[in-house]
Amino acid sequence: MADSIGERVRALLPTDRTHREVAASVEMTPDAFSRSLSGQRGFSAIEVARIAIYLGVDVHYLITGEGDPLRLRMVARHDFDLATGRHQVSGASGDQDVLDDVALAYRQVSNAALSSSRIPSRVTDVSDALGEGFVRPFISRLEERLGVDVVRLPGLSTSYSFTLSGRGVILVPADGNWFRQNWSLAHELGHLSQGHTDPETSGSERDRHEEAANAFAAELLLPEAQMRARGWAESTVEALADAIWERGISTSALANRLRSLHIPVPRVVEEWRNQPTQRLIRQHWDHDQFSDPVTRRMEDAATRRFPLALQQAHVTLIARGVLPKATLAWMLGVPESTLEIDEPAPSAPMSADALTSALGL
16 A cells, blocks of 8 residues: 555546646646655645545545545435436435434544444345344344444435444435335345445446345345245235235335246236235234234334434433533434433633633733
C-alpha cells in the first residue's frame, strides 16, 4: 500500500489526463502539484479536500491510507423497472431524511463499543447461525446471533442496509406486510454478507448486486434442497397455507422460486399466486381464531422499533452528559420533555469573582 499522500494520489490519477490538467482542476500550480506528488512538498488541507473530490475518494483514505470507519455506505432493495431493464429506488429522495436521522443515531454512539457484526459469506453458514425455525423470530435472531441490527420505521418506500464502524444495520418499512418484510430482511442480509455497501458502483454492478441479494434471500428462505425434496404436485390449499405461514413468504415468492428451479408449479400455487397472501392464510391455515396469530404477526410487522443495544448506548451517553435526549426521544417516538432518564446534575453558575479569576482578569 502507498505510504504517503502523494503516492496515494499518484496511484489514483486518471491515465487520460496530464498532471498539468489535474493540477489546474484542483487549483494548484503544476510545480506545486508535482513536488507534492514526489514528497518534496506537503499538500495543504484544502488541497487534499479538492483532490479527494476530484478523484471521488475519502479524504480520510488520502490522509491515512485506510477507509473511514465512520463513512456510511448504504444500499437499498431496488424494484426492477421493465421499461429500462434496470433496478431502481423510486422513493429514495423521500426516504433520505429518515435515513440521515438513523445514521445520526448510530454515529452519535460510534465510540460506545457496539460490537461488530458476524455475518458469514455463505448462505448455508448464515442459515446455520440463525438456527432452525428462524423466520418467525427473524429480527431477534439477526441481532442476537449475527450482531445485525434491525430498524423498522413507517413511511420508508423500501428496505435499506448499511455498515458503520463494523455494525451492520437493516432498515425495513413498518407496514404490516410481514412476508415482504421477511424477504427484505433476507435480501439486505445478502447485501451485508457479500459486502454490497458502496453506493458509488456502476449501474450494471448494482444490478448484479441486486440479483445476488435476491438469490441469497431465495436460498435462505426457500432452500433449493428443501424445495426439491417436497412433493409439490400433491399440495392442497391447506398444505400451501401452512407452508406459506411457516416459511414467512408470499405465494408469489414461492411460485417464482419454484419456477427459477425448474420445478413444475402446482395448480394450487398458480391459483393463489396473484391473490392476497393474507387471504390464503386466514381462509385455509388451521389456527386458533381466538388468539388471531395472523393479526398479531401483522401488528408486529407494523410496529416502529429500534434495537435495544442502540437505545442502551444512547442512555449511557446521556447519563454521562455526552449526548442530549433528542435522538433517543425520536427513536422512542415520544416528546423529549416527557423522557425521564438519568442526566448529569446541572453545574452551579460561576460567580462573577470566580469567572474573573478563571479568566485571569
